[in-house]
Amino acid sequence: MKRYICAFLALILCLACLSGCHGSKRQELFEIPAEFDTSKQYEITFWAKNDTNMTQVAIYKKAVADFEALYPNIKVTLRLYTDYSRIFNDVITNISTGTTPNVCITYPDHIATYLTGDNTVVPLDELMADERFGLGGSEVRFESPRQDEIIEKYLAEGIIGDEHYALPFLRSTEACYVNKTFVEKLGFTLPETLTWDFIWQVCEKAVEKDADGNFIVNGQKTLIPCIYKSTDNMMIQALRQQGADYSTAEGEIGLFNDTTKEFLLGIAAHTKNGEFSTFKISSYPANFLNAGQCIFAIDSTAGATWMGSDAPLIDIAEDRLVRFETSVMTVPQFDTENPTMISQGPSVCVFNKPDNGEVLASWLFAQYLLTNEVQIAYAQTEGYVPVTSKAQNSPEYLDYLSREGEDNDMYYDIKLKATKLTLEYTEKTFVTPVFNGSASLRNAAGQLIEEVTKGARRGRTVDSAFVDSLYDEMTSLYRLDGIGAGSGEKADLGPLPPTAVALISLIAATWVLIGVYVLVQTLKKRKNQGNT
Amino acid sequence: MKKFLAVLMILCMAVSLFACAEKFDPAKKSEGVMTYAEYDAAAMDAEVVIEAYVQATQSWWDNKITAYLQDPDGAYFCYEMACSEADAAKLTKGTKIKVTGTKGAWAGEIEIMDAKFEFVESEKWVAEATDVTDLLGKDELIKHQNKYVTFKGLTVSKVEYKNGEPGDDIYVTVSKDGAEYSFCVERYLTDPDTAVYKAVGELQAGDTVDIEGFLYWYEGVNTHITGVTKN
Numbered sequence: 184m185k186r187y188i189c190a191f192l193a194l195i196l197c198l199a200c201l202s203g204c205h206g207s208k209r210q211e212l213f214e215i216p217a218e219f220d221t222s223k224q225y226e227i228t229f230w231a232k233n234d235t236n237m238t239q240v241a242i243y244k245k246a247v248a249d250f251e252a253l254y255p256n257i258k259v260t261l262r263l264y265t266d267y268s269r270i271f272n273d274v275i276t277n278i279s280t281g282t283t284p285n286v287c288i289t290y291p292d293h294i295a296t297y298l299t300g301d302n303t304v305v306p307l308d309e310l311m312a313d314e315r316f317g318l319g320g321s322e323v324r325f326e327s328p329r330q331d332e333i334i335e336k337y338l339a340e341g342i343i344g345d346e347h348y349a350l351p352f353l354r355s356t357e358a359c360y361v362n363k364t365f366v367e368k369l370g371f372t373l374p375e376t377l378t379w380d381f382i383w384q385v386c387e388k389a390v391e392k393d394a395d396g397n398f399i400v401n402g403q404k405t406l407i408p409c410i411y412k413s414t415d416n417m418m419i420q421a422l423r424q425q426g427a428d429y430s431t432a433e434g435e436i437g438l439f440n441d442t443t444k445e446f447l448l449g450i451a452a453h454t455k456n457g458e459f460s461t462f463k464i465s466s467y468p469a470n471f472l473n474a475g476q477c478i479f480a481i482d483s484t485a486g487a488t489w490m491g492s493d494a495p496l497i498d499i500a501e502d503r504l505v506r507f508e509t510s511v512m513t514v515p516q517f518d519t520e521n522p523t524m525i526s527q528g529p530s531v532c533v534f535n536k537p538d539n540g541e542v543l544a545s546w547l548f549a550q551y552l553l554t555n556e557v558q559i560a561y562a563q564t565e566g567y568v569p570v571t572s573k574a575q576n577s578p579e580y581l582d583y584l585s586r587e588g589e590d591n592d593m594y595y596d597i598k599l600k601a602t603k604l605t606l607e608y609t610e611k612t613f614v615t616p617v618f619n620g621s622a623s624l625r626n627a628a629g630q631l632i633e634e635v636t637k638g639a640r641r642g643r644t645v646d647s648a649f650v651d652s653l654y655d656e657m658t659s660l661y662r663l664d665g666i667g668a669g670s671g672e673k674a675d676l677g678p679l680p681p682t683a684v685a686l687i688s689l690i691a692a693t694w695v696l697i698g699v700y701v702l703v704q705t706l707k708k709r710k711n712q713g714n715t
Numbered sequence: 716m717k718k719f720l721a722v723l724m725i726l727c728m729a730v731s732l733f734a735c736a737e738k739f740d741p742a743k744k745s746e747g748v749m750t751y752a753e754y755d756a757a758a759m760d761a762e763v764v765i766e767a768y769v770q771a772t773q774s775w776w777d778n779k780i781t782a783y784l785q786d787p788d789g790a791y792f793c794y795e796m797a798c799s800e801a802d803a804a805k806l807t808k809g810t811k812i813k814v815t816g817t818k819g820a821w822a823g824e825i826e827i828m829d830a831k832f833e834f835v836e837s838e839k840w841v842a843e844a845t846d847v848t849d850l851l852g853k854d855e856l857i858k859h860q861n862k863y864v865t866f867k868g869l870t871v872s873k874v875e876y877k878n879g880e881p882g883d884d885i886y887v888t889v890s891k892d893g894a895e896y897s898f899c900v901e902r903y904l905t906d907p908d909t910a911v912y913k914a915v916g917e918l919q920a921g922d923t924v925d926i927e928g929f930l931y932w933y934e935g936v937n938t939h940i941t942g943v944t945k946n
Contacts, residue, residue, distance in 0.1 A: 233878070240879045263878040272777070466822035470934060499934045637829070640760045641817060 213305045215313055216539045219322070225544040226258045227285035230273070232529060234485055235265045236496070238564045242557065250551045253324045257544045267293070267529075271622070278303055283534040285545035291341055291614070292622040294348050294532050299619055305533045306346040310546050318550065328553050332573040340614050341530055349530035351570040352552055353561055355485040356524045356605050356612055357416055357514045360468070360597070362478045364507035365389070365400050376519040377512045379421075379449075382409055382479050386458035389478055401475045401505070407460045409453075410468040412482040414461050414636075415629030416514075416525050419615055421446050424517040429628070434618035436663050438628055439654040444647065451635045451645035463633055464640070470498050475505030481514060483527065484566030487601035493591045511600040513608065526612035528567060559583070563593060566601030568609075575606070623661040630657055741768065741840040742787045748813060751789035763818045763827060767791055768840040769810045770863055771929065771941065773903035775803035781903070782806060783861065783929045783939075784814070785842040790861035792931065794821070796830040809839025824932040825860060844927050852894050856936060864930045864938070866891075868946065871922040874915065881907050885915050887940065889926070898926065898938040905941060914943050 229247070233239035240263060247259045262284070264270050271293045277283045278300045289297075297304050311330055315322040319329035330338070333351065341349030359377055366373055369388045374381055386408035389400050398406040411417045418438075422429045428437025453459045462468065468480030469489035480490065488496045491509040516522045531552055533545045551557065558569035559580050569575050584603065588596035615621065634653055638645045658664050744750060748766045749757070757763050767784035780798040784791040793814055798806070806812070816830025844865040850856040851866065869889040877883035885900035905911045918924065927942035 235877065237879050263880070263882065265877065265883065464819065464821075466934075470822065503934075637760075637817070641762075642760070 211537065212302055213535050213542050214539055215309060215316065216543055219316065219543055219547075220540050221254075221256050223540060224256050224258070225541050226260065227541065227545050227548060228260045228262060229548065230262045230264065230270055230284040230287045232264045232267055232270060232288045234565060236488075236564055239561060242560045242564065245560075246552065246557045249556065250325075250548055253551075254544070254547065257548065259548055264288075271296075285534055285536065285541065286549050287532055287534065288352060288529045289349070289532055290622070291343060291349050291530055291617045292625060294341075294530075295343055295617045295619050295621055297532070297534075298343065298348065302535050304348050305535050305542055305546070306348060307341070307350065307533065307546075308346050310533075311347065316543060316547065318553075323547065323550065325551060325554055327550050328571040328573045332571050333553070334570055334572060334575075334609065336609060336612070337526070337570045340526065343617050349532045350549055350553065352529040352531050353485075353558070353567040354526060354528040354570055354605065354609075355483050355565070355567050355601075356526060356608065357413070357420070357481060358484050358487070358566070358601050358604055359512045359514055360472060360480045360482065360487075360490040361510040361512055362472060362475070362507045363510040365475070365478045369400055373510055373512070374519075376522055377515045378519060379515045379517065382515050383449075383453055383458065385478060386453060387456065390457045400478075403476060405471075405474075405476045407457070407465060407471055407477055409459045409479040410461065410465060410471055410477050410481070411459075411632075412462045412468050412480075412486070413629065414463070414632035415625045416527070417481070418443070418446070418628040418632055419625070420514055420523065420525055421517065423523055423613060430616055430618075430621065430624055432616040432618075434616070434620060436624060438624060438631075438663075439658070443631065444650045447631055447635045447650050447653075448645065448647070450632060451639040454636045454639035455645075459636065460640075461633055461636055464636060467498065469494070472509075473497060473505070474499055474503045475507065484601035484605050485528065487511070487566035487598040488564075488595060491595075491597045493595070494597065495592050495595055509597055511597060511604055513604065522608070523611050523613055524608060526609075526614050555579070562602070566598050566605060568602060568605045620663070624663060627657040627661040627663060630660075739838045739840075741838075745813065745835065751786060754791070754818070755789065757818050759818055759820055761818050762815070764813065764815045765791055765827070766811060766813045766835055768837075768842070769806050769808060769812060770842055771808065771904060772803070772806050773901065774906070775800055776903075780806065782812075783863075783904075784812070785862060786840075787842075790842075790859075790863070790930070792824060792826040792861045792929075793830050793832070794819075794826045794828055796827075796832055798832070802834075805834065809841045811835040811837035811840070822933050823935065847930070848891070851891050851896060851936070856930070857932070859930050860932055862930050863927070863941075865925065865927045866938070867925045869896075869924055869926060871918050871920055871924060873920060874918050876916070877902075881912075881916055885912065887915060887918070889924070896936055896938075897933075898928070898936075898940055899931070899933075901931075901939045904929075904939055911940060911942055914945075915940060918943070918945070 231243050243261055247261055251257060251259060267290060270287065270289060274283055274287060274297060294304055311318050313320055319327050337351035337354055340351060341347045361373065363373060366385055369385055371385050389406060389408040391399050393399050397404060419429060422442060425442050427442035428440050430436055450459060468477060468482050469486065471477035472480040472490060488494060492504060492506045513522055514524050531549045533542065533549050536542050553571055555574045555577055558571060558574035561567065562569045563583055574580055586594045587599035588594060631653060635645050638649060744766050748764050754763055754765050767786040769782055770785050771783045773781040775798065778797065778799060779795040780803050781795055782793045784793060812832045813835050814827055814830050814832045816827040819826055819828040842863045844863050845859060847856060847859050847864045848867045869891050872890050872895055873888040875886045877886060884902050887898040888895050889898055900912055900915050923946040925944045926940055928938040928940040931937050931939045
């Protein structure tokens with residue numbers, strides 16, 4: 184009998200232990216290896232994003248080839264995307280299967296979500312500071328920038344919690360590309376700093392039509408005076424400029440406030456008047472601008488090569504192109520004395536893997552993207568700026584900046600103007616707090632504008648009640664009541680799964696049986712002692 | 716005699732059943748649903764309710780699906796309809812659905828935005844390709860927007876992968892009568908594993924081809940290619 188009980192208990196304990204192990208395959212924390220084993224072959228994957236720009240693709244390919252020449256034992260496989268959200272979606276899918284890329288272009292907002300996995304993304308502080316393999320390290324086989332040569336403001340954008348999880352790759356901001364010819368034709372003079380008030384004044388005048396129903400300013404049937412590409416940025420910048428809440432660093436949501444409402448109601452009124460639309464609703468601002476069907480096209484400085492009559496990249500038929508003078512200005516401001524604008528652009532993160540050598544190989548490649556060769560070449564493709572002072576101050580880059588307008592390709596004046604705007608206003612740029620859920624909050628910020636714009640276009644009454652209802656809808660759609668510090672309540676995680684219930688019952692039963700066994704043995708012992 | 720009567724009765728019943736069966740009319744609409752002409756006449760940003768047959772879908776993603784629909788009178792492009800993954804699997808070629816959404820225009824493409832749909836019990840119907848070769852370069856072409864169409868005898872001018880290598884969209888420039896047109900292999904409609912993706916990738920400048928696809932619009936005609944035959 185004793186044997187049976189012992190065997191039964193042992194079986195239960197084994198099962199409990201095995202069940203406890205199942206599903207908890209932990210990703211170990213990355214540790215910098217003592218040596219980088221150059222005799223071992225490493226195959227790493229790099230998921231990169233380009234702006235549908237083949238020159239950028241060529242630069243990625245060259246960077247891979249040059250890096251592989253320096254490290255013949257590392258093979259880098261490039262996977263190309265043209266959309267950040269697709270990268271985000273694919274990474275999320277691959278976290279669950281343990282098949283994340285090694286190095287990935289991404290946004291810090293997205294990394295915050297990746298971090299909900301188990302040691303999924305490698306913290307970079309130790310790697311950056313490592314004397315041998317870190318930034319400017321002694322054993323790095325290329326001219327890597329030192330940490331103090333990365334623009335501090337940009338490097339800080341990769342901090343999540345207390346640690347760096349991303350390296351900046353390139354930076355841009357948003358700009359307003361203005362058809363100056365039309366502004367002046369309408370009787371206005373562009374101010375030094377653009378404001379929303381000025382834009383709406385011009386837009387109101389611009390929508391006047393002649394007796395045939397053509398817009399007077401362009402003689403066409405189509406005109407949307409102001410088109411915004413990224414409505415999330417539009418909202419975020421408007422709130423920042425007015426000192427209104429968006430979110431705290433801890434993730435407390437402040438987006439749904441009265442300043443937001445006032446801004447939304449203003450947008451709705453101007454949309455109703457035919458003055459405003461968005462990329463999602465109407466299409467690329469550049470296409471309308473270049474066809475003379477838009478006056479204020481607000482888009483990234485990284486979209487500058489598509490803007491203007493002589494743009495090197497154009498998506499509309501030649502016979503639709505209109506000649507006009509383009510001004511590149513900061514995004515519209517509320518406080519002209521203290522202009523602020525978003526800092527954006529790709530960052531790079533390194534994913535954790537069981538083999539520390541593989542992670543080190545990935546880090547070396549990520550670091551290679553900060554060399555002058557890659558930084559300057561990529562920055563020249565669009566209105567991007569390099570993220571290192573080493574590249575920004577190099578004679579090659581300074582020469583590039585000095586040649587604005589020499590041609591309509593490499594030195595295209597609108598692109599160079601957008602680049603200079605980004606450089607000039609670096610200290611005026613900002614980023615939003617990053618936390619798990621910050622990507623959803625950003626989506627909600629943009630969607631508020633999309634919804635009031637659609638509502639106004641569709642003849643709905645967009646008033647305070649409409650916006651209040653929208654706040655509820657967005658909170659629910661993006662699950663904003665359950666993220667960050669904003670909830671203030673413990674989340675209801677629902678009932679325990681049946682396997683967990685069974686396991687806990689089994690463990691409890693085991694302890695009861697052990698107790699019973701000990702009790703029986705004690706009683707038997709006493710009985711035997713009593714008999715003797 | 717009994718046998719004869721029984722056979723006669725069965726025959727009569729079969730004939731009467733056949734007579735009762737309603738002939739399938741693919742153009743038939745349910746109550747409150749727009750005809751294609753009514754949809755075509757609807758203003759931009761107006762709510763529209765249509766019924767049509769699925770001709771193809773792009774890949775399902777994030778609880779949304781983009782569908783190419785057609786009925787005997789015209790075609791519809793439904794952009795990112797709300798759709799569960801389970802329902803997406805049921806949107807097979809020829810399936811009839813009722814769509815409620817808003818009419819919009821994006822870069823010249825007339826589409827139904829913010830749409831939701833429900834399945835309609837019906838026989839399946841698949842559109843024949845309309846030959847619109849002679850309409851290339853003419854204003855009438857846009858009247859066939861979103862239809863399943865065919866072009867005969869086009870000359871390939873250029874084939875470019877969006878990212879310089881297979882994986883994403885393929886941009887195809889074709890010419891006819893001295894004018895060039897931009898067509899596209901949309902990777903979310905026909906992914907790199909499909910025969911058409913591979914066939915288009917192998918085309919060379921100067922090839923003469925017949926092309927089938929959906930008459931999509933992006934700042935001008937931009938057919939989403941679903942079939943190509945080299946002449």
